[in-house]
Amino acid sequence: xxxxxxxxxxxxxxxxxxxxxxxxxxxxxxxxxxxxxxxxxxxxxxxxxxxxxxxxxxxxxxxxxxxxxxxxxxxxxxxxxxxxxxxxxxxxxxxxxxxxxxxxxxxxxxxxxxxxxxxxxxxxxxxxxxxxxxxxxxxxxxxxxxxxxxxxxxxxxxxxxxxxxxxxxxxxxxxxxxxxxxxxxxxxxxxxxxxxxxxxxxxxxxxxxxxxxxxxxxxxxxxxxxxxxxxxxxxxxxxxxxxxxxxxxxxxxxxxxxxxxxxxxxxxxxxxxxxxxxxxxxxxxxxxxxxxxxxxxxxxxxxxxxxxxxxxxxxxxxxxxxxxxxxxxxxxxxxxxxxxxxxxxxxxxxxxxxxxxxxxxxxxxxxxxxxxxxxxxxxxxxxxxxxxxxxxxxxxxxxxxxxxxxxxxxxxxxxxxxxxxxxxxxxxxxxxxxxxxxxxxxxxxxxxxxxxxxxxxxxxxxxxxxxxxxxxxxxxxxxxxxx
Amino acid sequence: xxxxxxxxxxxxxxxxxxxxxxxxxxxxxxxxxxxxxxxxxxxxxxxxxxxxxxxxxxxxxxxxxxxxxxxxxxxxxxxxxxxxxxxxxxxxxxxxxxxxxxxxxxxxxxxxxxxxxxxxxxxxxxxxxxxxxxxxxxxxxxxxxxxxxxxxxxxxxxxxxxxxxxxxxxxxxxxxxxxxxxxxxxxxxxxxxxxxxxxxxxxxxxxxxxxxxxxxxxxxxxxxxxxxxxxxxxxxxxxxxxxxxxxxxxxxxxxxxxxxxxxxxxxxxxxxxxxxxxxxxxxxxxxxxxxxxxxxxxxxxxxxxxxxxxxxxxxxxxxxxxxxxxxxxxxxxxxxxxxxxxxxxxxxxxxxxxxxxxxxxxxxxxxxxxxxxxxxxxxxxxxxxxxxxxxxxxxxxxxxxxxxxxxxxxxxxxxxxxxxxxxxxxxxxxxxxxxxxxxxxxxxxxxxxxxxxxxxxxxxxxxxxxxxxxxxxxxxxxxxxx
Numbered sequence: 030x031x032x033x034x035x036x037x038x039x040x041x042x043x044x045x046x047x048x049x050x051x052x053x054x055x056x057x058x059x060x061x062x063x064x065x066x067x068x069x070x071x072x073x074x075x076x077x078x079x080x081x082x083x084x085x086x087x088x089x090x091x092x093x094x095x096x097x098x099x100x101x102x103x104x105x106x107x108x109x110x111x112x113x114x115x116x117x118x119x120x121x122x123x124x125x126x127x128x129x130x131x132x133x134x135x136x137x138x139x140x141x142x143x144x145x146x147x148x149x150x151x152x153x154x155x156x157x158x159x160x161x162x163x164x165x166x167x168x169x170x171x172x173x174x175x176x177x178x179x180x181x182x183x184x185x186x187x188x189x190x191x192x193x194x195x196x197x198x199x200x201x202x203x204x205x206x207x208x209x210x211x212x213x214x215x216x217x218x219x220x221x222x223x224x225x226x227x228x229x230x231x232x233x234x235x236x237x238x239x240x241x242x243x244x245x246x247x248x249x250x251x252x253x254x255x256x257x258x259x260x261x262x263x264x265x266x267x268x269x270x271x272x273x274x275x276x277x278x279x280x281x282x283x284x285x286x287x288x289x290x291x292x293x294x295x296x297x298x299x300x301x302x303x304x305x306x307x308x309x310x311x312x313x314x315x316x317x318x319x320x321x322x323x324x325x326x327x328x329x330x331x332x333x334x335x336x337x338x339x340x341x342x343x344x345x346x347x348x349x350x351x352x353x354x355x356x357x358x359x360x361x362x363x364x365x366x367x368x369x370x371x372x373x374x375x376x377x378x379x380x381x382x383x384x385x386x387x388x389x390x391x392x393x394x395x396x397x398x399x400x401x402x403x404x405x406x407x408x409x410x411x412x413x414x415x416x417x418x419x420x421x422x423x424x425x426x427x428x429x430x431x432x433x434x435x436x437x438x439x440x441x442x443x444x445x446x447x448x449x450x451x452x453x454x455x456x457x458x459x460x461x462x463x464x465x466x467x468x469x470x471x472x473x474x475x476x477x478x479x480x481x482x483x484x485x486x487x488x489x490x491x492x493x494x495x496x497x498x499x500x501x502x503x504x505x506x507x508x509x510x511x512x
Numbered sequence: 513x514x515x516x517x518x519x520x521x522x523x524x525x526x527x528x529x530x531x532x533x534x535x536x537x538x539x540x541x542x543x544x545x546x547x548x549x550x551x552x553x554x555x556x557x558x559x560x561x562x563x564x565x566x567x568x569x570x571x572x573x574x575x576x577x578x579x580x581x582x583x584x585x586x587x588x589x590x591x592x593x594x595x596x597x598x599x600x601x602x603x604x605x606x607x608x609x610x611x612x613x614x615x616x617x618x619x620x621x622x623x624x625x626x627x628x629x630x631x632x633x634x635x636x637x638x639x640x641x642x643x644x645x646x647x648x649x650x651x652x653x654x655x656x657x658x659x660x661x662x663x664x665x666x667x668x669x670x671x672x673x674x675x676x677x678x679x680x681x682x683x684x685x686x687x688x689x690x691x692x693x694x695x696x697x698x699x700x701x702x703x704x705x706x707x708x709x710x711x712x713x714x715x716x717x718x719x720x721x722x723x724x725x726x727x728x729x730x731x732x733x734x735x736x737x738x739x740x741x742x743x744x745x746x747x748x749x750x751x752x753x754x755x756x757x758x759x760x761x762x763x764x765x766x767x768x769x770x771x772x773x774x775x776x777x778x779x780x781x782x783x784x785x786x787x788x789x790x791x792x793x794x795x796x797x798x799x800x801x802x803x804x805x806x807x808x809x810x811x812x813x814x815x816x817x818x819x820x821x822x823x824x825x826x827x828x829x830x831x832x833x834x835x836x837x838x839x840x841x842x843x844x845x846x847x848x849x850x851x852x853x854x855x856x857x858x859x860x861x862x863x864x865x866x867x868x869x870x871x872x873x874x875x876x877x878x879x880x881x882x883x884x885x886x887x888x889x890x891x892x893x894x895x896x897x898x899x900x901x902x903x904x905x906x907x908x909x910x911x912x913x914x915x916x917x918x919x920x921x922x923x924x925x926x927x928x929x930x931x932x933x934x935x936x937x938x939x940x941x942x943x944x945x946x947x948x949x950x951x952x953x954x955x956x957x958x959x960x961x962x963x964x965x966x967x968x969x970x971x972x973x974x975x976x977x978x979x980x981x982x983x984x985x986x987x988x989x990x991x992x993x994x
């Protein structure tokens with residue numbers, strides 16, 4: 030049953046073929062058996078999961094079930110969960126148990142979904158390889174020498190290894206799409222403001238957005254139906270009707286215009302990856318789509334703009350972790366300054382400290398105009414580039430990353446090279462657009478994902494595009510050997 | 513050398529919203545520490561602010577009240593610094609795009625002339641918590657009840673030239689915010705706090721001197737004293753050939769001592785940037801029009817009306833229009849007394865004295881405006897004398913009656929105006945003081961005026977103050993002068 034998709038499991042639960050308790054138990058067993066090695070979970074909530082599964086079975090019996098009722102999922106460990114540790118992958122929050130529930134996880138609770146546990150991640154969502162976790166790196170189920178991608182690496186690996194039917198992730202600069210791509214699963218980052226950020230520990234507030242990570246586009250539609258919607262507790266969440274994302278999955282792609290940005294197929298892109306992407310696009314042409322070259326002239330600037338804006342916001346967002354009210358506090362502080370300095374020096378990891386320093390610098394008096402203000406101007410240019418491109422096409426396609434998953438440890442001493450690997454994903458966050466990754470082939474025996482970028486609030490179209498591809502191809506059904 | 517003082521003020525005004533600026537926690541003063549701090553105020557991870565629309569409305573009202581431009585798109589920013597009573601590590605405030613733009617507050621100077629003090633801008637922000645430095649055995653306590661209380665910070669241009677002008681300005685501002693109902697005006701609870709920027713320069717010099725900032729003064733008296741002290745200090749330093757250093761200073765109102773807190777070099781780099789958790793505040797025309805329509809009569813307009821309609825002089829009108837509660841009390845008492853001048857005298861005299869002695873606000877006065885109005889009516893119709901009226905007032909203050917009539921009735925204080933009764937009483941007094949009567953009659957005309965006071969006093973004593981003093985005077989004169 031763990032091989033089945035959420036849609037299939039939901040049917041099996043509905044028909045009585047299996048109970049949620051049985052399904053949940055089978056995942057818990059798999060986690061015990063396989064996750065010691067993969068390390069995709071920080072916390073497994075076995076007891077809670079089984080009691081939620083039991084409640085879900087009762088709810089189903091009373092005829093009150095939702096598509097997600099009884100489905101075992103995992104949540105990235107930055108969604109605050111009432112009474113269950115939320116670490117954000119950091120020593121700083123290793124002792125933190127929130128007395129409140131994030132909007133996203135409470136929506137899953139309300140739908141009767143089962144929480145298997147909280148997944149591993151780059152500390153405070155800062156990273157592209159999931160090596161920056163206080164709880165150790167996550168391994169890619171396809172090849173344990175490889176990174177799973179980041180920062181939602183735990184969620185991606187858990188879904189790829191069939192340790193959860195689906196998982197939540199967050200994407201600030203590619204943190205859903207890139208690990209989905211590297212782990213051969215489907216992941217969608219919705220439009221900024223589509224999903225509430227309440228209770229989601231912030232990395233860069235103007236860029237963070239939560240989304241589902243699943244095996245198929247259909248499953249992503251089912252999960253997004255649960256996640257999306259207005260929340261009065263998040264001022265940046267937009268009050269706009271949520272369509273039924275499953276309703277339009279089978280719409281025809283006849284006449285769809287796909288834009289291919291020249292800049293996304295330039296030097297730096299691995300030729301094997303490029304080949305897989307081009308094959309996938311050819312598949313779309315068979316499905317009735319037209320292809321057109323478009324230009325995003327400021328695409329390259331997304332890296333400097335992102336690596337100013339995101340660290341700047343992070344430097345401020347992470348100020349609250351000061352050892353005073355919650356989280357890690359150093360032993361025997363001598364005075365206030367000592368408490369601040371040691372709690373933060375000891376509680377944060379290297380990458381987090383690097384970004385706090387970069388962000389603090391970028392906002393400093395005398396540098397603000399040169400860095401932060403300039404970056405915001407570039408951000409507008411990048412957004413305008415997309416809006417111009419969308420005058421000529423319906424969606425934009427390209428790679429998620431220049432290469433398939435690289436080896437664990439291979440970029441550890443070169444943060445800039447690591448940052449450069451985000452080149453195809455960052456601009457989508459800067460523009461606030463929805464972006465999706467779907468499995469589209471293999472390169473170097475590791476999965477390659479196709480990135481599909483849509484116009485604001487075009488999630489339904491992206492999922493439709495993903496679903497039609499998955500009806501015509503079987504990349505999404507490939508399974509890591511260990512499974 | 514002749515020195516000129518230049519003062520600019522920054523005033524923090526706590527807005528009288530029920531809940532905090534970004535959370536639903538109560539803003540009530542005086543609760544047990546940390547009982548009015550929710551997840552937002554504690555700065556817990558993942559928790560987001562949602563702006564309190566009432567705070568926006570109040571800030572707009574302030575802008576309308578000082579003739580200022582309202583910035584229809586204004587932006588919250590983060591001011592980043594570490595302090596234990598600042599839970600998020602930043603204060604959410606406004607910098608580049610404040611809600612209220614340039615305006616002015618007009619004050620009346622000692623010579624009766626009017627001076628306009630320009631307001632540079634006013635912005636919305638959240639208050640910090642409080643550090644408690646006592647009773648924690650070498651550690652500090654943190655109380656976050658105040659964290660997130662909405663403030664407007666009002667920044668003036670350096671238009672003020674003396675501590676007297678500063679106090680006049682502060683009082684006027686107090687009057688504006690209480691009239692608007694956007695602040696409770698309770699200075700002792702920190703509802704209005706003043707930072708004063710002071711510099712001096714040789715008279716006639718254009719260029720401003722180096723300024724210092726004295727922070728957090730929460731009474732008019734302390735502000736006045738702190739300015740005096742600082743001006744003297746600066747002049748002393750300069751006349752001794754020294755230089756003023758730009759610094760932040762603290763003034764202790766209880767001891768009258770001032771000291772340096774930090775120099776400019778030690779100041780934080782606050783790294784302001786727009787708060788990404790909050791959208792720009794957009795104020796549409798219909799909201800602005802609605803708030804305009806709801807504006808109360810402002811102190812300047814009220815003062816003008818008091819002069820025009822009630823015939824008050826400038827001084828009385830200024831005081832009585834000064835705050836909403838006083839103006840309301842005064843008008844309510846006039847409605848009953850039908851005598852604005854007498855109501856004005858009583859409100860500014862007996863009533864204000866009693867309120868000050870008991871340290872209570874006018875709206876909590878045990879003598880209501882209606883009671884005072886009733887009391888004045890009885891003075892006017894000669895039921896009681898002015899002297900007895902004070903006794904009646906005191907009785908009302910002490911809760912010994914429900915109205916002036918009630919007290920007069922219970923205590924039998926009704927004035928005696930019966931000519932026969934007064935004559936009888938006078939005859940008795942004259943008979944008992946025959947010697948003084950002889951002395952009076954022997955005295956020359958010009959000395960008698962003074963001597964008659966003795967008999968008036970005896971008569972009033974005999975009547976327990978109830979005899980109409982005018983009648984006593986008249987009849988005595990007739991009888992003595994024959």
